[in-house]
Amino acid sequence: MIAFDFAYFRPETLKEANETYKQLIIAGKLPLYYGGGTEIISMARAGSIRFDAVIDIKSIPECNTLCVENNQLIIGSAVTLTKIAESGCFPLLGKTVSRIADHTIQDKITIGGNIAGSIIYREAALPLMITNSKVKIIKKNKLHELPLLEIFDGNLHLQNGELIVQFLIDTNYLNLSYCHVKKTKLDKIDYPLITLAAIKTDNGINAAVSGLADKPFLLPVKILNEQDVPEAVRADKTVGAIQNNIIGDLIIAGKEYRMFVLKNVLVQMFENFKEAQYAGI
Amino acid sequence: MGYIIGQNIIRKEAFNKVTGTAKYTDDFIATGIYHADLLVSPYAHAKIISIDISAAASAKGVKKIITGNDINVLCGPLIDDKPPLAKEKVRYHGEPVVMVVADCEQNAKAAVAKIKVNFQPLPVVNSVSDALKENAVLIHENLQQYKKNVSDVYPETGSNVCGHVKIRKGDLQKGWQESELTIESNFTLPQSDHAAMETRAAQCQIMPNGRVIVCSSTQAPFSVKEQINKTFQVPIEDIDVNVLFVGGGFGGKAAVQLEILAYIAAKAVDGHTVKIASSREKDMITTPCKIGLEAKIKIGAKKNGKIIVAEMHYNVDCGGYADIAPRIAKAIAVDCAGPYNIENISCDALSVYTNHPVATSFRGFGHTSLSFCIERMMDKLGAALNIDPIEIRMINALTEGCYSPTQVKVTLSNTGNFGECLNKLKTLINWHEGQRIVESNHLIRAKGVGCFVKTSDSPTNAISGVLLTFNSDGSINLNCGAVEIGPGMKTTAAQILAEKLKMDIGRIQVKMEVDTQTSPVHWKTVASMTTYMVGRAVISAAEDLIRQLLNGAATILRCTPEDLEIAEEKIFLKTDQKIYLTFKDIVHGFQYQNGNSIVGQIMGRGNFIMNQLSYLDKETGEGKAGPYWTPGAQAVEIEYDTIQHTYRILKAATVVDAGKVLNPKTVKGILMGGMCMGLGLGTSESFIYDAEGIVQNTSFRTYKMMRYGETPDYLIDYVETPQLDAPYGSRGLAEHGIIGIPAALANAISLAAGIDVTKLPITPEQIWQQKEGVRQ
Amino acid sequence: MLAFKDKSIISLNINGDNVTVMVNPSYTLLHVLRENLGLTGTKPGCENGDCGSCTVLVDGWPIKSCLMLAVEAIGHQVITVEGLKNAPIQRSFVENWGFQCGYCTSGFLMVCHALKNIHPDADDFIIEQWLQSNLCRCTGYGEIKDAVKAVLENKI
Ligand SMILES: Cc1cc2nc3c(=O)[nH]c(=O)nc-3n(C[C@H](O)[C@H](O)[C@H](O)COP(=O)(O)OP(=O)(O)OC[C@H]3O[C@@H](n4cnc5c(N)ncnc54)[C@H](O)[C@@H]3O)c2cc1C
Numbered sequence A: 001m002i003a004f005d006f007a008y009f010r011p012e013t014l015k016e017a018n019e020t021y022k023q024l025i026i027a028g029k030l031p032l033y034y035g036g037g038t039e040i041i042s043m044a045r046a047g048s049i050r051f052d053a054v055i056d057i058k059s060i061p062e063c064n065t066l067c068v069e070n071n072q073l074i075i076g077s078a079v080t081l082t083k084i085a086e087s088g089c090f091p092l093l094g095k096t097v098s099r100i101a102d103h104t105i106q107d108k109i110t111i112g113g114n115i116a117g118s119i120i121y122r123e124a125a126l127p128l129m130i131t132n133s134k135v136k137i138i139k140k141n142k143l144h145e146l147p148l149l150e151i152f153d154g155n156l157h158l159q160n161g162e163l164i165v166q167f168l169i170d171t172n173y174l175n176l177s178y179c180h181v182k183k184t185k186l187d188k189i190d191y192p193l194i195t196l197a198a199i200k201t202d203n204g205i206n207a208a209v210s211g212l213a214d215k216p217f218l219l220p221v222k223i224l225n226e227q228d229v230p231e232a233v234r235a236d237k238t239v240g241a242i243q244n245n246i247i248g249d250l251i252i253a254g255k256e257y258r259m260f261v262l263k264n265v266l267v268q269m270f271e272n273f274k275e276a277q278y279a280g281i
Numbered sequence B: 001m002g003y004i005i006g007q008n009i010i011r012k013e014a015f016n017k018v019t020g021t022a023k024y025t026d027d028f029i030a031t032g033i034y035h036a037d038l039l040v041s042p043y044a045h046a047k048i049i050s051i052d053i054s055a056a057a058s059a060k061g062v063k064k065i066i067t068g069n070d071i072n073v074l075c076g077p078l079i080d081d082k083p084p085l086a087k088e089k090v091r092y093h094g095e096p097v098v099m100v101v102a103d104c105e106q107n108a109k110a111a112v113a114k115i116k117v118n119f120q121p122l123p124v125v126n127s128v129s130d131a132l133k134e135n136a137v138l139i140h141e142n143l144q145q146y147k148k149n150v151s152d153v154y155p156e157t158g159s160n161v162c163g164h165v166k167i168r169k170g171d172l173q174k175g176w177q178e179s180e181l182t183i184e185s186n187f188t189l190p191q192s193d194h195a196a197m198e199t200r201a202a203q204c205q206i207m208p209n210g211r212v213i214v215c216s217s218t219q220a221p222f223s224v225k226e227q228i229n230k231t232f233q234v235p236i237e238d239i240d241v242n243v244l245f246v247g248g249g250f251g252g253k254a255a256v257q258l259e260i261l262a263y264i265a266a267k268a269v270d271g272h273t274v275k276i277a278s279s280r281e282k283d284m285i286t287t288p289c290k291i292g293l294e295a296k297i298k299i300g301a302k303k304n305g306k307i308i309v310a311e312m313h314y315n316v317d318c319g320g321y322a323d324i325a326p327r328i329a330k331a332i333a334v335d336c337a338g339p340y341n342i343e344n345i346s347c348d349a350l351s352v353y354t355n356h357p358v359a360t361s362f363r364g365f366g367h368t369s370l371s372f373c374i375e376r377m378m379d380k381l382g383a384a385l386n387i388d389p390i391e392i393r394m395i396n397a398l399t400e401g402c403y404s405p406t407q408v409k410v411t412l413s414n415t416g417n418f419g420e421c422l423n424k425l426k427t428l429i430n431w432h433e434g435q436r437i438v439e440s441n442h443l444i445r446a447k448g449v450g451c452f453v454k455t456s457d458s459p460t461n462a463i464s465g466v467l468l469t470f471n472s473d474g475s476i477n478l479n480c481g482a483v484e485i486g487p488g489m490k491t492t493a494a495q496i497l498a499e500k501l502k503m504d505i506g507r508i509q510v511k512m513e514v515d516t517q518t519s520p521v522h523w524k525t526v527a528s529m530t531t532y533m534v535g536r537a538v539i540s541a542a543e544d545l546i547r548q549l550l551n552g553a554a555t556i557l558r559c560t561p562e563d564l565e566i567a568e569e570k571i572f573l574k575t576d577q578k579i580y581l582t583f584k585d586i587v588h589g590f591q592y593q594n595g596n597s598i599v600g601q602i603m604g605r606g607n608f609i610m611n612q613l614s615y616l617d618k619e620t621g622e623g624k625a626g627p628y629w630t631p632g633a634q635a636v637e638i639e640y641d642t643i644q645h646t647y648r649i650l651k652a653a654t655v656v657d658a659g660k661v662l663n664p665k666t667v668k669g670i671l672m673g674g675m676c677m678g679l680g681l682g683t684s685e686s687f688i689y690d691a692e693g694i695v696q697n698t699s700f701r702t703y704k705m706m707r708y709g710e711t712p713d714y715l716i717d718y719v720e721t722p723q724l725d726a727p728y729g730s731r732g733l734a735e736h737g738i739i740g741i742p743a744a745l746a747n748a749i750s751l752a753a754g755i756d757v758t759k760l761p762i763t764p765e766q767i768w769q770q771k772e773g774v775r776q
Numbered sequence C: 001m002l003a004f005k006d007k008s009i010i011s012l013n014i015n016g017d018n019v020t021v022m023v024n025p026s027y028t029l030l031h032v033l034r035e036n037l038g039l040t041g042t043k044p045g046c047e048n049g050d051c052g053s054c055t056v057l058v059d060g061w062p063i064k065s066c067l068m069l070a071v072e073a074i075g076h077q078v079i080t081v082e083g084l085k086n087a088p089i090q091r092s093f094v095e096n097w098g099f100q101c102g103y104c105t106s107g108f109l110m111v112c113h114a115l116k117n118i119h120p121d122a123d124d125f126i127i128e129q130w131l132q133s134n135l136c137r138c139t140g141y142g143e144i145k146d147a148v149k150a151v152l153e154n155k156i
């Protein structure tokens, strides 16, 4: 039960959404864009956020797109993780999102909400971070298209009222060989100890991880791809290079153990890229 | 053989449970009732400096705000050490401090957020060993002033010890002299949660005529009644406690807490109905959890594997208040040697206050913890002497003629056949293929064993009762005071009655709800005692019915009662079954053709009281704690990855001496459920505290339990050594599936990884730490 | 645009019926089903998305009703356990001993029912993926597995 009241709006167009947001601000209210609502409802129940209104973006056509156009996969920000996984449009992303939370929740979480959320994992971002993805956002009443990494360094940097509308991924990336590993403390349904998403392009391996730090981040491409260095050594060097980012916590795992698991994950990743075209683990 | 015993009987309420129509406490929806919500302590130990309720008091919908200063009572089942709302100081994270009563849940919750409490943190006692240190911070400064509700609990003044049970058996000195080998180890087990899917909830209304009507998700409605009576001096006859279905108990709903708060709340608003339901987070820490344990065990043995002597210290972490923990410590002491015969024993079981959440009974009543220690010791002993783990257990097995730690003589009837359980386990888990099998260059398959024996530790005068009435068509209504918390006890009661009367179980209606005004008293639905206690009462009630039916029929059929027999709702002449009366003819009175009537309404009354139980001697522990033991042997098979230090659970096996399996599928389900929970304790379930004693994992997001697909193949088998005084010979086993499993898992992992597991839960990180020698 | 600024009367489609209820926009679907509509078969177990006991079907897919606002359900079809009406999965749970206390049962039934409709050929991997969304504290999941398999294999 949420202890406070708020208003609910479900606009049909981007313009309406943007306009509603503005009006609420003018009226001195605090609105939130509302995707799946899973984070908003749980944090509101816990009393850790307060707001006056939610603007549900799920009826906005642009936010619900899931199609390929001009060699780009377009994923609307309100598309649920289940839809992405079931569509098979982007295998690495499908694999990644089908390990977020649990299957039932995946039908509620939206890709935009996962990436814009306050949770430190934001696992859905990993495949997008390593595939030169772009985002379309509403900014100052207009649609802008930018590289994702320009506004997302693990944390999303949007100004108030700005809305993610779509993610755009070059189709060349969709069927590259990939690797996804999610390691948890023990259970399958849990926050990640480490989630790694990686692809292999002609230029080498690109990988991003979540769970190790207070936000997802890219692994150093140079070290991962030092061709003349043995893989085990590359794994060690990667761990060494990022160890200052790694955090430990009471609940999931200590820092040293995370480093140990990361190393294993990297070794496994190298192994998989050697062995198979498609390496989902 | 049996008429219906041994058959799979679908539970009576099954279709109500798959249609959403079965009602649980919080499903009672009514407009106009009030809701209570709690402000709970954010500190584990702190002084309450001030409470400012002004903003909350004027908030929307608020009817009343109650703080500890408004209530001048202390309560508790054994020791009155707990204010229902904290007074002067808080003793654990999550302790209730202020209660708001409002017109709806939302307003109650909103008002709680407006209360400001000023706490001054105190030094935190964050473990049992902290609590037992010399000059330890005292959690209850006035321990000696508390009222004790029972005579056999011994708090130690000037300490954090609220109970001490001693076992002294045999001659320790002689034992050590004769020993050729000693093994010693320390163990630490964390507190954890019951996590029944239904969180605890209660409602109370006080009628203008003074009647107090409580509805609660409790395993112990009669204790609720007694505690309200004792704490508030409400005449006991004015208190009525109603229980609908309970969504899982596991011991956690045997503690009385929300009922007391609901009473206080209702009283404060002129008797208006007030409902209080725990959120999951509060259900975890505000209401009671499972004990933690620190133990130190030393055993001495001969080279042939025979244990001669044991010295044991079990220190129970009971959290901020005693609740029932001293009884759990007692239960641990009573069965301190596990299913093994040890001639010379010294055991001290302390219940120790800490600044952790309050602990209460939990499935197994301390036995899961004690078995973990003993069973790890058995493996260590076996390893030291190079004796196979099952063999070492066989060498020491408790058999007929031995004496238990409290010096009760073991018989086949009262203890069953543990050795036979071990034998069957060997086959079930394919022991002969080996215990540690290298599967590939980085995978090892390993098996571990964990055994148990458990008795009940009920009060020496625990009672139960059954009332039987007839409908006009000869069908029967069965009314007993045991609560339907899940294991199907109501159906079992009907099954026992159907067997006894040789009638169709479909013609027996069981009252699912318990209401303390009309249901006969049943001690508590705990301790795996329900089948035994209610079953005995059912049989006694059935005998009462049979006597009346035979007498009545004898008059009508002009013979002696001895000439008659009963089956299929008929009372017939043994010599000529064609001469009979049906139940229908007689149970509401028999009417002759001219209208004359005799016999009248037939009703059955049955009762049961524990017999021969006694208090334990304060110095030696001698005495009889329970009516019988149930023994069993369990095993877990895992696959261990030597590179990642992760493991998978492949199989879990249980062989239990069931006495007699009454309802096979139900029994199997209960055992599997217990095993699953045991695996949860072994792999992941534990409260995690920070340095200030704050519980870090109060939701299912971070408190992890077993899910579908994570469970192993379950292998189950039985030994059936009848218990002579039990209904159809059956022993209690509802808790038992859990008991030896964490130990078995720990033994398997210790063997697979070559480490010494002395703590639970066992995470890959911990294995890695031990393997790599990393400092924790 | 749908807009609810305050307590409002909304129309929902629940178990095939259109019902009107007065709700605050902040009420979860779980709350409204239970408190406003008396459909208490849907159970709260955590109100945090973790346990699945509150699962209902929204347009045929399982959804945890504790993480959905009632107003979000406008325009969608909601089915609760009360709307199952003799679905094979119900009998299968009874005949396979798929529950003890019964508290988690509605949630499991809804997931299994949807699974059977959406993936009638589900293999063990998919069954596991779907059913891992729910917790049961009484059973060891063995009987639940039997129950769902019996339905998928059309044995019920
Ligand atoms: C049981 C459970 C387990 C979970 N486990 C994991 C896990 O293992 N890994 C993981 O990564 N996540 C996990 N999560 C998910 C995570 O915590 C969030 O709940 C989820 O990602 C939020 O998505 P949503 O669509 O529901 O977002 P919402 O709750 O709708 O929104 C979240 C935030 O994003 C903003 N927002 C939403 N959409 C947009 C948009 N289009 N543009 C700009 N801002 C927007 C909102 O204003 C809000 O601040 C779990 C959640 C649950 C309930």
Ligand code: FES
Pocket (backbone or CB within 6 Å): C043, C044, C045, C046, C047, C048, C049, C050, C051, C052, C053, C054, C055, C064, C065, C066, C067
């Ligand atoms: S109550 Fe909704 S998932 Fe637990």
Ligand code: FES
Pocket (backbone or CB within 6 Å): B197, B247, B248, B486, C098, C099, C100, C101, C102, C103, C104, C105, C135, C136, C137, C138, C139
């Ligand atoms: S049957 Fe009790 S929680 Fe599943």
